Amino acid sequence: MPVEILSVQPEANAAFARAHDREALKSYYGFTVVWHEQRHDFSAVEDGTTLGVATIEIAASLATVKGVIVAPEARRRGIGRALLAQASDVANYYNCHKMTAEAPHGSAAQAFLEACGYHVEAVLPQHAFKLDMAIMRKFLL
Numbered sequence: 001m002p003v004e005i006l007s008v009q010p011e012a013n014a015a016f017a018r019a020h021d022r023e024a025l026k027s028y029y030g031f032t033v034v035w036h037e038q039r040h041d042f043s044a045v046e047d048g049t050t051l052g053v054a055t056i057e058i059a060a061s062l063a064t065v066k067g068v069i070v071a072p073e074a075r076r077r078g079i080g081r082a083l084l085a086q087a088s089d090v091a092n093y094y095n096c097h098k099m100t101a102e103a104p105h106g107s108a109a110q111a112f113l114e115a116c117g118y119h120v121e122a123v124l125p126q127h128a129f130k131l132d133m134a135i136m137r138k139f140l141l
């Protein structure tokens with residue numbers, strides 16, 4: 001009988017993933033891995049009003065910037081930079097060697113990341129929405 005490929009709810013795969021995760025990670029990375037993921041959220045607040053937010057995810061000693069948003073009326077006051085600086089401190093505390101972030105190549109977001117100490121590591125052609133995307137990084141250690 002041929003193997004069938006089914007679309008399933010995520011919970012349906014949980015037990016299989018738990019049973020095979022450890023071996024699969026070892027096979028993938030080439031050494032024994034204890035996988036641990038964390039998410040950290042930051043807000044910039046002034047007089048009780050949130051002006052900006054940022055999120056990072058940490059896994060594999062790498063911190064990934066998942067989002068930085070500053071309210072349009074609060075931009076260019078250093079809030080985005082301060083959010084990423086706090087995120088870097090937390091990533092450093094958890095022994096991350098590197099922060100990574102993505103931005104459309106040549107965009108204002110890339111300029112912002114460069115101003116925050118990130119460098120272009122690679123450009124993925126025709127990636128998100130078919131845009132060229134810059135993979136940016138900042139080493140912490």
Ligand SMILES: CC(C)(COP(=O)(O)OP(=O)(O)OC[C@H]1O[C@@H](n2cnc3c(N)ncnc32)[C@H](O)[C@@H]1OP(=O)(O)O)[C@@H](O)C(=O)NCCC(=O)NCCS
Pocket residue numbers: 065067068069070071074075076077078079080081082101102103108109111112113115116
């Ligand atoms: C990108 C964003 C987070 C920047 O927030 P911000 O609080 O305005 O940024 P800061 O004031 O800390 O800017 C720090 C430096 O980044 C650079 N920068 C920020 N916005 C920029 C822009 N639109 N164009 C070019 N450079 C920019 C500048 O060098 C700036 O320093 P300066 O103001 O002294 O010239 C904000 O514009 C935003 O929310 N944009 C929409 C969402 C987004 O693109 N997020 C980025 C995900 S990586």
